[in-house]
Amino acid sequence: MKSPVNIKGSKSSIGFCLVVTLDSNLEYSKLLEEIKEKFTKSSDFFGDVSAALSFHGRNLTDEEKFEIVGIISECTDLNIVCVTEDDPEVEKKMTQALSDNLNRIEAEAEAKKINSGRFYKGTLRNGQMIDFDTSVIVLGDVNGGAQVVSKGSVVVLGNLNGQVFAGAGGNSHAFVAALNMNPTQIRICDTIARSPDNKHANKKSSQPQIAYCENGNIYIENINRESLRDIQLD
Amino acid sequence: MGEVIVVTSGKGGVGKTTTTANIGTGLAKLGKSVVLIDTDIGLRNLDVVMGLENRIVYNLVDVIEGNCRINQALIKDKRTPNLYLLPSAQTKDKNAVSPEQMKKLAEQLKDDFDYIIMDCPAGIEQGFKNAIAGATRALIVTTPEMSAVRDADRIIGLLEAAEMPQTDLIVNRIRPDMVKKEEMLSSEDVVEVLHINLIGVVPDDENIVISTNKGEPLVGSNTMSGRAFMNISRRIIGEDVPWLDLFEKNGFFSKFFSKFKKKD
Numbered sequence: 001m002k003s004p005v006n007i008k009g010s011k012s013s014i015g016f017c018l019v020v021t022l023d024s025n026l027e028y029s030k031l032l033e034e035i036k037e038k039f040t041k042s043s044d045f046f047g048d049v050s051a052a053l054s055f056h057g058r059n060l061t062d063e064e065k066f067e068i069v070g071i072i073s074e075c076t077d078l079n080i081v082c083v084t085e086d087d088p089e090v091e092k093k094m095t096q097a098l099s100d101n102l103n104r105i106e107a108e109a110e111a112k113k114i115n116s117g118r119f120y121k122g123t124l125r126n127g128q129m130i131d132f133d134t135s136v137i138v139l140g141d142v143n144g145g146a147q148v149v150s151k152g153s154v155v156v157l158g159n160l161n162g163q164v165f166a167g168a169g170g171n172s173h174a175f176v177a178a179l180n181m182n183p184t185q186i187r188i189c190d191t192i193a194r195s196p197d198n199k200h201a202n203k204k205s206s207q208p209q210i211a212y213c214e215n216g217n218i219y220i221e222n223i224n225r226e227s228l229r230d231i232q233l234d
Numbered sequence: 235m236g237e238v239i240v241v242t243s244g245k246g247g248v249g250k251t252t253t254t255a256n257i258g259t260g261l262a263k264l265g266k267s268v269v270l271i272d273t274d275i276g277l278r279n280l281d282v283v284m285g286l287e288n289r290i291v292y293n294l295v296d297v298i299e300g301n302c303r304i305n306q307a308l309i310k311d312k313r314t315p316n317l318y319l320l321p322s323a324q325t326k327d328k329n330a331v332s333p334e335q336m337k338k339l340a341e342q343l344k345d346d347f348d349y350i351i352m353d354c355p356a357g358i359e360q361g362f363k364n365a366i367a368g369a370t371r372a373l374i375v376t377t378p379e380m381s382a383v384r385d386a387d388r389i390i391g392l393l394e395a396a397e398m399p400q401t402d403l404i405v406n407r408i409r410p411d412m413v414k415k416e417e418m419l420s421s422e423d424v425v426e427v428l429h430i431n432l433i434g435v436v437p438d439d440e441n442i443v444i445s446t447n448k449g450e451p452l453v454g455s456n457t458m459s460g461r462a463f464m465n466i467s468r469r470i471i472g473e474d475v476p477w478l479d480l481f482e483k484n485g486f487f488s489k490f491f492s493k494f495k496k497k498d
Contacts, residue, residue, distance in 0.1 A: 123429055125391030126384050143387050143427060144380075161427070 004031060005038045009051075016051045017084065022058040031058075035068060040075045048077040054084045114152035114171055115233050124148065124162065133169075144184060150174070163187075172213050173232040177223060181209035186218055193218035236267075236344040239351050239470070240369035242393075244385030246356030248377045249406040252442060253463070254353040255283045256453040257373070260467030262317035263454050266348040269308065269318040271339075273365040274355035275330060278322035284311065285449020286319055295323035298335045304342060313450070318347075328360040333367035340368025349470075358392060366393065371400045374430065377407045378419035383427055390428060402433035404466060409438045410480040434466035437480050 004023035009016065022031060053069065060068070069080055084091070117135035124130065124138065126145030135152030146162035148154050151169035153176065160178035165187040167174030172189035185194045191213050207222045212230070221227055241254045251274075258270040272280035275295065281287045292307035297320070304320075311317035323330065343350045354365035366372065372393050376386040386403075393401055405421040412418035421435045439459035445452040453463040458480065465475045 125394075126388035128391050141427075141429070144384055145388065159426075 003034075003038075005034045007038065007042065015081070016049060017054055018051050018078075019054050019056060021056045022060075024058040028064070032067070032071060036071050036075055039072050043076040043078075046076055046078050048079060050079040050081050052082050052084050053080055110169075114169070114174070117152065117155075123158070131168075135174075142178075142183075153177075167213075174213075175231060176211040177208065179208045180206075181211065181220060186211050186220075188213040188218055191216055191218055236347045236350055237371060238340045238344065238369045239349060239371045239373060240354050240366050241351060241373045241375060242354035242362065242365065242389055243375040243382070244356065244358060244389040245376075245382045248375050248382050249436075249442075250356075250375050251280050251283050251353055252446060253373070253375050253404060253406065253436075254280060254351055255451045256460075256463035257467050257470065258349070258351050259284075259311070259314055259317060259451040260453040260464050261349050261351075261470065262311070262314040263464075264467055264471060265316070266471065267316040267346070268349045268351065269320060269343055269347045270351050270353065271320045272322035272353050273331075273336070273361060274353060275322050275361065276324065276327045277355065278324050280353045281309075281319060281321045282449060283446050284319055284451065286311065286321070287449075290321045293321045293323040295326045295330045297339065298331050304339075328355070328364065331364050333363050336364045337368040358388065362389075362392075366396060366398065369398065371402075372398050373402055373404055373433065374428075375404045375406050376424060376428075378405060378413070378421070378424060380419070383419070383424055387428055390430060402431050403428060404434045404436065405432065406436045407438040408435055408480065414481075433469050434462060435478070435480065436462040436466075 004026045006021040008019045010019055026034070055065065065083055069083060072078060073080055113134050115135065117137055118132060119137050119139055120130055121139045123140040124142045124146035126143055129147040129149065130136065131149040133151050136148060136150045136154050138148060138156045138158065141158040142148055142156055142160045142162040142164070144161045148162070149165045149168050151167065151171065153174045154164050154166045156178035159180040160183050162183060163185045164176050164183055166176050167189040170189055174188050176186055176188065183195060185192065188211070209220050210223050210227050211218055211220045241250050243250050254270055258268050262268045270280060271294065272278050273294070281290060286309050289309045292302040296302045297304050297307045308318040308320055311319065340350055352365045352369060355361035374386050374389060376382045390401060403425065405424050408421060409418055413420045421432060425432050437458045439457055441452055441457045442459050452460040453467065454460055458478070462478055465478060468475045
């Protein structure tokens with residue numbers, strides 16, 4: 001004969017959940033006894049985890065639910081966090097709210113990552129490449145043929161002669177700064193700028209410069225109070 | 235215990251073989267025992283530059299494969315004592331040798347010679363890996379052209395990754411007059427990009443063409459490039475040598491005039 005009380009563990013979007021299927025025809029007082037017996041037996045198995053409960057197979061009033069939860073907490077060490085509804089509409093809304101929340105937290109973490117940075121010490125030579133999720137500060141030169149890729153911004157404390165791709169994840173506020181800005185190519189987000197073709201006219205800039213993206217163009221200018229003020233970090 | 239030096243550049247035609255021949259001969263003239271190894275299997279020419287092509291019986295691949303003893307394959311130089319050449323094979327390709335075998339060969343030669351100099355082929359493939367395998371020091375040869383400097387940069391990156399203990403730079407074929415007019419990169423410009431120790435600057439010199447064709451390295455002769463190569467050899471053995479004045483002319487009158495010019 002099928003047991004009148006069935007317990008099934010499941011992972012839901014809100015954590016560990018116990019799905020309790022109850023016999024709909026059994027007398028209520030008998031059912032309580034069955035529940036008590038079943039949960040006492042499996043008390044060791046559950047331990048003291050936190051779990052949500054959800055009832056299936058029988059329409060219960062709020063009082064009945066309350067009573068059953070009482071029995072379960074009495075005969076096990078389970079920490080019942082909540083009783084979830086069996087209503088798909090409610091379930092859907094809850095899942096939606098939860099995933100929205102998760103997305104927001106992830107986006108915040110991502111933004112934090114872009115604005116946090118890491119150092120790379122050494123000169124990047126022809127054929128070498130670094131690729132970071134965070135912003136990068138290169139302590140050395142980026143030589144011709146080398147490449148720096150970052151989801152955030154890139155600062156080169158040295159000569160920048162290679163290629164830089166800032167805001168690689170789609171952040172158009174990312175910037176590129178260098179003590180000596182002479183790159184073959186700069187990409188910020190989805191905008192690409194290359195060095196002018198008449199290289200001889202392109203004299204070495206003795207000034208530290210910054211490159212940023214505005215209205216689909218990349219601008220390079222000397223670093224001063226104004227250019228620093230215009231930097232947006234989010 | 236000998237030192238194993240690899241002469242490399244990445245780009246072809248910048249003067250690796252000429253540099254190897256001249257520095258090797260220079261070191262031998264300074265009283266060191268030297269063996270030059272041509273690792274460019276399939277495209278050998280160090281023997282031609284050294285003027286020893288007609289004496290080749292066994293080669294590098296024969297030694298590696300055990301067809302002969304090392305001493306049988308070493309060719310003694312005709313002019314300089316203590317200088318030997320281990321020529322490359324012409325009929326095999328680079329895969330005939332592995333880095334481990336080259337390392338073992340270098341270890342064996344270390345006992346008998348002060349300097350083992352590897353002439354590296356152009357490129358960054360198997361031949362390059364073979365040549366650098368046993369070396370503890372690298373000489374990077376480059377010319378003052380952007381393409382050569384780029385390739386040198388790549389090579390330095392690869393040597394850093396391979397944990398080469400020491401890398402020095404030689405800028406070859408400088409033309410002082412062009413540098414002065416800012417039509418050519420200066421050795422300072424090259425060092426600015428590569429950031430490694432400069433051990434020598436060799437001027438562009440037509441005497442090199444003559445010497446290469448004759449098969450007689452000109453190191454130590456009274457030409458500008460001959461003096462430059464001798465200075466490099468002396469720096470390699472640890473001497474502190476002042477830099478050559480590349481603008482200096484050889485004739486009496488030009489010396490006289492240059493002195494005269496300096497005054498105004």
